[in-house]
Amino acid sequence: MGARAVNDRQAARRREATPASIPAVRKGDALDVSELPSYGFAHRSLMWWGNAGMMTIEGVAFGFMVVIYFYLRDIARVWPDAGSPPDLLWGTVNLGVILASAVPNYLAQKAAQDRSLPRVRTWLYVCSLFGIALSVVRWFEFTALNVRWDDGAYGSVVWVLLGFHSFNLVTDVLDTFVLTAVTYSKPVEGKRFVDIAENCGYWYFVVLTWIPIYAVIYFGARV
Amino acid sequence: MSSRFLELERARLLAVVAVVAAATGACQRETRDFLPPKPGAVVAGAASAAASQAEIANAAAMVGRYEHNAYGTSAGKRLWTWYNCSGCHGAGGGGGSGPALIDDVWIYGGDAGTVYQTIAYGRPNGMPAFGSRIPKDQIWQLAAYVRSMAGLASADAAPNRDDAFLTRTPESFLDPQKPETVKPSAAGGRPQ
């Protein structure tokens, strides 16, 4: 990979990322768009905007779940009002694994942007394995919460907060499985690489939302 | 062609039957008839247990009706707290000086008529006769609630938890107990 090939690829990637990079040609009183690309990555694709909407919706839901956590904590005389704070082990393991899962996710996204099917398929497998590992760790996390959901307001809000993130985690892991399977269905059109890239974008959201939720669940009852 | 038509016809028939069943089920569960069928009678004094069979049969029918009516069982739960039944039967019916009501052991039997009789005419060893103090309609509601405490009533009409300190799993969360597994207590009628 000579230096020239590398910066050719970088120039191509930069062109792909900037909107309206290929201008429409004016022909008489019309604007000819037949030369324009039929798909684009990141915010050039409509899927990115749909994902942004979905992330905003879930971000608002997570945000208000955290607000409810501190609302209930504020009106409680003693917090946690039932049971003891959750053990730190499984939560921290989950944090570690979920942060580590960002790496194969990044590589899968880059492979999708390069539109090389084999690399995409390998990194999607790695992401799926991380997803399975995270789901198993999450199962143990629920057992280590030291409180039942009907033990009191504390138990309820901790279970629901962890439950919402788990629902989010599991749906996106299933998404990754589906995307891995879809790579086998021929013919592979360009748009599908965009879908894979956007799903990796959504996985960043799952990773990033876990950090504040982890802090709230595990240290909200301690600090 | 005709078989497909028949199949379509049968599917449509099934759908209608399902909707009607859901409707009647929902209707019975959700009715709020504040005026009871017959104003509750103050049962005359300490009439002996040999009250007329007709009255017991009617009571069983009324208790059975209230068990499928959400308003009836929730009124029963309100009366359970108002009339301080938990004083003897324990906070969630778990048992105290009186026998526990949420297990499947029934000293005198768990069917509707018997529970009504227990409340109206009382039992030896401590259960007072409430017949003269609680109107009949409320006794039916109380009996319906007591049966739902042990899971004998239908779960979707059983009351939910109270906005109070949680003392037991709410009645509507119990998986229904089969009436025939209702075991009378071993000894001759003595409360454990």
Place this chain on the structure above:
Amino acid sequence: MNGIHDALAPAGPQALALFHLWNAMLVVCTVVFALTMAALAIALWRAPRATERASADLDAQPRKEAALRRSVVWGIAGSSVLLLVLLFASFYADRALSALPLADAVHIDLVGHRFWWEAHYEPHDPEQTFATANELHVPVGRPVLIRLRADDVIHSFWVPSLSGKKDLIPGRESTIAVRADRVGTYRGQCAEFCGYQHAQMALVVVAETPERYERWRSLQREPAHAPSDAQQARGRELVEQTSCAMCHAIVGTRAGGRRAPDLTHVAGRGWLGAGAVANTPKLRAEWIANAQKFKPGVDMPPIDVAADDLAAISAYLGSLE
């Protein structure tokens, strides 16, 4: 349950402050409404008519646009100033509400139940306290500090002629200070939807001279009158032995239920069932026999009792002045 029930007929300092605020708001808003409608009417009157086929004039005449822009700017400036005026009027009235002097206030504990009001006077002084329901007597001129708690769902204490409303929320405790400056009966009603009979959960505040109030208070602290004739004695016996005693309490008898209004001085109250039915002998008997007929959904069950027993009970309760 009758009595003055009108936010525009204030009988206390707080309702008066709100009445003034209402008048101020009404005047300002009517002026703004009239001005805007006038502007619209003038615009409609002066603007020439056209048809759909008339071509749209894109080149805005500068002189006319400038005039329109000036009037819009004046409109916005004017309404912002008026809004500020109303804002300060609102803050001023709000301060007036909470500036009620609370020296030697009458303390009442008011608990909202589904479809009636339970009141305990002077709850912190065991020797002075007594329970009553649905009708509060207050001395004129003296502040009344009411502690509001709800037992089941959210209710709202509101006597429009005295003051604004305050919600009774289960699990939370709120207080409202009220003062009546004129003798009279002031009607109030639950203002937060609370179930089947939210419509008939009224209460009355009877403002009377301090002497009459003291007489009423001392009467309320006495136990129930003994029955004066055989029928009333029969009535008392029935009340104690049948279902009345399970929920109602009559101080001085064996009836001690806490779940329903205290009947020790029920005859002194003008209405039964929180405003559902007037407290006349005939209606009282009908109410006892079948309360669901007047107030369907109330927690009082109909009882099947012989006519003479019913008359006895009604007579006995009628004697409890």
Place this chain on the structure above:
Amino acid sequence: MESVGALPSRPRPRKRARTRSAAAAHRPMVRDGDGPGSRAAEELERTWQEKPGLVGWLSINNHKTLGLRFVVTAFFFAGLAGVMGGLMRHQLATANSHLLGPDFYNQLFSMHGTTMMFLFAVPVMQGFALYIVPLMIGTRNTAFPRMSACAYWLYLFGGLLLFGAFATNTGPDAGWFEYVPLAGPQYGIGKRADFWNMLVTYSEAMGLMVAVDITTTILKLRAPGMSLRQMPLFVWASLVTSVMIIFAMPLVMLGANLVQFDRMLGTHFFNPAEGGDALLWQHLFWFFGHPEVYFIFIPALGFVSAIIPTFARRPMFGHDAIVLSLVTTGFLSFGLWVHHMFATNLPELGKSFFTAMSFMIAIPTALQIFCWIATIAGGRLVMRTPFLFVLGFFFVLMIGGLTGIMLGSVPLDLQVHDTYFVVAHLHYVLIGGAVFPLFAALYYWFPKVTGKQLGETLGKWHFWLFFIGVNLTFFPLHILGLEGMPRRIYTYGAETGWEPLSMVSAVGQVINDVSTLIFAINLIRTVFFKKERASADPWGAGTLEWSVASPPPRCNFFALPVVSSREPLWAPPAEVTHVQGLSAQIREGLTTTVIDALPDTRYAYPEPEIWPFVAALSVTIWLVWSVWSVPGFVWGLIPPALAFLLWYWPNKKEAKEELRWEREP
């Protein structure tokens, strides 16, 4: 259901080639760009034609059909809720009337409120946006048409389930906002509150899906040249509404789920004895509740801003001022929610902050009203029915807005909160602020949607009777509220003195019914019996939707327009007028950059599929199953998972066809 849509004017569906890929393999690649009647136009007609049969009808994802379905279904639900309103007015007309029992009356007003807010107001506004926005910004379909199709089916199933519950005596009975202790586990007896929580989940999911669809369409699919400053005002209103929906609706979905967890799983979010709080629900609901009423109000402002320029024969005065007002109203509406909770025991200083906010939000609306009046003053007026309804809007909304300011003040709200004064205010603001502009929009865009114009004389009768009926019905309620009549009472004693004014209000209600009847006659007469067809631009308006035929062809534009001014049809013809080169053999459109709308990529709209309908059906199975059994909440997730998997699985035929037109970025 789609009686209005299925019009005699629709072209007879021609037989499609048996397999598209076989036919496509040797077919020459035809591109669009020529006007109607050309070969490309004929090819476009074939590409955008719907599939035949019931499966085809269920899988339609064209924004015009979806918008029409939303509006027709919303008006159907509004009719039912209107009948309930009439019943309640009739019950309250006389004192001590026992025509309706308390339980049925509680269900009536809860269903009236829930249906009008969740099943009529928001869906009808989103239906109009779905229909009009793509036409106004010059594109062929919305960005995610299948998601909007799924949203419609969710909306339909949710509404039918709620009315099915109401028919079996299981309608909600604790008001349209179901305060918690009354709708909680102990006092919310039976399954009534469960169905309400489920309906909220349905209608909010629908609202969110359509909102994301409209936001993406407006930001990414505008015609080249339509920069943000050139965007019509109705499109701005739809954008502000959709962004507000995305930030507000998740909250009530979360809240309704928390109440459902309290009822089904025994959690303690709202149980004061175990650490919960009853006020938490009010905070959650009203933080969404107030933006909710602005989702209904801001699109109506968009309608008015679209109609006034046409009937004043001039561009809107203060276009940028109105855009800024819309955006400011959108932001401020999130800071007002505690003015619904002034009577609770929240701290006084906090409440006075919300008084200041409630007053402040009146300024942007006042600015818009002044700008409209200035436009009317500076224009030449065409007094047709849509304009009459806009004038009615001014009168009724002003009264509603001013009583709103009165309600915003803490002390005064303590006197009038939860009384008939509030009922009068909300009806003035909702009927004045939403229903009057809605009728104006209906009369305005009716020729575009159906190809026939609604009768003018009947229209004027409808307006005047509706105007008199609304004022006669709801103005007396202000006075009743001040005389102490609380909200939601099924009867009242004769001694309260509320009877005469209630009787006047009942009379007004009858006039309202007559006006609605006249509107229905006008509708039926026009759709089924009127022969003459409306032209493409019957009102001489300026925006893009009037440049296409009435009703518009399935692909909207045979050649996408290029825009150079705010009123393209009024502006002198520019040098570059249209776009050419998009495929005519697959459903293709053009995405443009967000700020300046420069052409960016070609975008293949999804083909109609049955999966949105199947997905909505599977979500219905999950939600109904979860009402009856807790495991149903978990196992019920399998049908939707399968449905969405099949929906996403690529269709080989379409992939091959789109591969022919693909170009690398």
